[in-house]
Amino acid sequence: xxxxxxxxxxxxxxxxxxxxxxxxxxxxxxxxxxxxxxxxxxxxxxxxxxxxxxxxxxxxxxxxxxxxxxxxxxxxxxxxxxxxxxxxxxxxxxxxxxxxxxxxxxxxxx
Amino acid sequence: xxxxxxxxxxxxxxxxxxxxxxxxxxxxxxxxxxxxxxxxxxxxxxxxxxxxxxxxxxxxxxxxxxxxxxxxxxxxxxxxxxxxxxxxxxxxxxxxxxxxxxxxxxxxxxxxxx
Numbered sequence: 711x712x713x714x715x716x717x718x719x720x721x722x723x724x725x726x727x728x729x730x731x732x733x734x735x736x737x738x739x740x741x742x743x744x745x746x747x748x749x750x751x752x753x754x755x756x757x758x759x760x761x762x763x764x765x766x767x768x769x770x771x772x773x774x775x776x777x778x779x780x781x782x783x784x785x786x787x788x789x790x791x792x793x794x795x796x797x798x799x800x801x802x803x804x805x806x807x808x809x810x811x812x813x814x815x816x817x818x819x820x
Numbered sequence: 821x822x823x824x825x826x827x828x829x830x831x832x833x834x835x836x837x838x839x840x841x842x843x844x845x846x847x848x849x850x851x852x853x854x855x856x857x858x859x860x861x862x863x864x865x866x867x868x869x870x871x872x873x874x875x876x877x878x879x880x881x882x883x884x885x886x887x888x889x890x891x892x893x894x895x896x897x898x899x900x901x902x903x904x905x906x907x908x909x910x911x912x913x914x915x916x917x918x919x920x921x922x923x924x925x926x927x928x929x930x931x932x933x934x
Binding site for chain 2: 746751756799806
């Protein structure tokens with residue numbers, strides 16, 4: 711069964727304090743790995759898709775990387791507006807659906 | 821604003837009842853996806869429709885059903901409701917039928933079953 715585990719469950723950072731969120735996955739053939747951001751009471755917002763090990767994508771203060779077993783979302787010099795829940799999801803080659811992790815709740819204090 | 825609309829925003833009902841949630845995809849998007857998000861289970865994929873046809877099925881209960889109409893809006897019907905069905909229900913849309921196409925999520929419908 712395809713599984714996605716995100717860590718830590720929650721992360722508190724000071725503004726400007728860089729860190730990384732982890733997404734470990736178990737899937738028999740990865741078609742794609744996705745990162746979403748979700749603000750309280752709202753729907754997830756798409757951030758990145760990664761397809762193969764070694765791939766990296768950047769958007770403002772966020773950078774996503776992918777290995778054969780995990781993905782990292784690096785946050786450089788975060789700001790309070792980066793506070794949100796970050797969700798990771800995978801699509802398996804054999805499957806036809808996204809499997810989501812439980813998410814990491816990020817709080818950035820000024 | 822993602823361009824995906826969902827109604828109603830909130831729904832409170834009793835056990836055993838039936839409700840219908842409505843979703844309008846972004847203009848031009850042919851795929852609609854339904855998800856359930858609860859505190860204990862996280863975000864779970866329920867079902868996908870592409871241009872009126874069922875494309876993929878996830879963890880959708882037999883008490884739940886969905887359809888996509890010719891104008892591409894979709895409805896999720898939940899029947900014989902139980903307390904455990906209380907959750908946020910999201911609709912998402914994408915341009916193609918491929919799952920790995922970027923999905924745009926609506927604001928959700930919060931269902932409370934009393």
